[in-house]
Amino acid sequence: MKAVITVTGKDTVGIIALVSTECAANDVNILDISQTVLGEYFAMIMLADVEKLKIPFVEFADRLAELGRAKNLDIHVMHEDIFNSMHRI
């Protein structure tokens, strides 16, 4: 199962480190990253393999959201199927 992690907010030092550290700690393999910085705003989309995730998916999503809140970032972890269902027939 793959998940899409999105991060939006004001650009600061260590955003990718923050997310990737949490991923590594929970055995989540990062497959692809795309990011854009528009002025002082930062948007990142990460595709990750959560097959070997050590904790329940919902808990992982909550943890990242919590980490994001502490740094004023909006972090969402969503199952990739929602995007496939929305855009593929």
Added chain:
Amino acid sequence: MLNTSDILETINMIRQENLDIRTITMGISLFDCVSENTGRLCQNIYDKITRTARRLVPVGEEIEKQYGIPIVNKRVSVTPISLIGGNISPEGYLKVAHTLDRAAGAIGISFIGGFSALVHKGFTVSAENLISVIPEALSETKQVCS
């Protein structure tokens, strides 16, 4: 393969344009709850709903988080009550409405549907008894739909 604009479009729909799943519904047959005693009927209905749908809300919330899309209402729909009420009185039907409400409250759902009668081929006594207490049933309960 997913592309960035598809992902951003979906996220925009959910966060900015309030795209959501309006309702998930669990259908429960109450035919096996039938009893000639109203108290027993109510107990059977309460037990069956709270047993079979006890995880509806937590599982619904799990799905919301997994896919990142809100599910606004979690609902249960049951066999039309006039089909399982048999010869019970209007007061009996009122008790059933309260039982449905209590069961809905116990499992935390938003609505419970099925306090209804099928009359497209004519009214039975049972259907008339149920319909006669609909105003009371709806005014005295919180989650019952009719």
